[in-house]
């Protein structure tokens with residue numbers, strides 16, 4: 001069996017730890033590097049000790065050197081970090097799984113450009129359920145007549161720093177594209193004050209932050225006399241980690257190109 005060597009950026013974060021734990025439980029994957037920022041208090045510690053099983057992989061910040069011997073980098077950090085890692089991976093020819101959210105349109109274009117040289121899976125949500133939700137939104141949007149107001153509601157833990165979530169934005173893009181519109185021209189991000197009546201043919205976004213909510217997303221199609229609600233609720237980050245590692249395995253057979261979880265899961 002071919003073993004895939006996986007480097008993890010943001011290794012001490014919520015997702016980084018979950019991914020390292022999932023790697024430790026897989027017999028076809030090996031943790032090849034655990035990466036953190038130069039000012040991290042975790043540098044020089046055993047990465048495995050963070051998940052209860054020391055593994056002699058030392059947490060380090062010398063990114064380019066640490067990546068040598070890795071097949072794929074999995075990055076759940078912040079946009080600035082991911083873009084820095086992207087440049088190094090492009091230079092070294094290392095495949096990349098990007099889970100980080102909160103990118104601008106220009107930053108997403110930088111990821112697309114790098115995919116001409118390396119294979120990248122870039123997805124705001126790596127769970128199977130959410131990626132099936134995206135397909136359900138296409139069906140519902142296509143089937144519903146006009147006159148159904150679209151609202152997207154998302155809820156996450158108190159530590160999340162970007163809003164709306166990347167998943168919510170992708171849900172809006174799927175609906176808008178199915179309606180043959182551009183999301184940025186129809187999106188309403190939050191409401192306050194005297195807003196006047198709701199404009200038809202817009203997509204509203206609502207954001208809830210609190211507690212340890214892992215990630216809930218609802219698309220609400222509100223008509224007259226009825227409403228349709230399609231909801232996904234994540235109960236553990238393990239669902240995202242499993243998806244990210246499926247994405248890493250998918251990239252083993254790709255030399256370049258930009259992919260998402262619809263490609264990894266064969267849902268396209």
Ligand SMILES: NC(=O)C1=CN([C@@H]2O[C@H](COP(=O)(O)OP(=O)(O)OC[C@H]3O[C@@H](n4cnc5c(N)ncnc54)[C@H](OP(=O)(O)O)[C@@H]3O)[C@@H](O)[C@H]2O)C=CC1
Pocket residue numbers: 009010011012013014015016036037040076077078080081082098099100101102123124125126127166240
């Ligand atoms: N696609 C998906 O399925 C999912 C995506 N996400 C996304 O993944 C990202 C991380 O989420 P989560 O793990 O909860 O966040 P955490 O804050 O728990 O972890 C982020 C990690 O990245 C590190 N980091 C922060 N900034 C930088 C930087 N500039 N360069 C390098 N490393 C950096 C942090 O280090 P330090 O602690 O020292 O700052 C930390 O180790 C978010 O964007 C989130 O939206 C989350 C879950 C699922």
Ligand SMILES: O=C(O)C1=N[C@H](C(=O)O)C[C@H](O)C1
Pocket residue numbers: 101124125156160164165166167168214215216
């Ligand atoms: O920050 C999180 O936790 C999550 N972020 C992603 C997003 O922004 O959609 C995915 C998931 O909902 C968890």
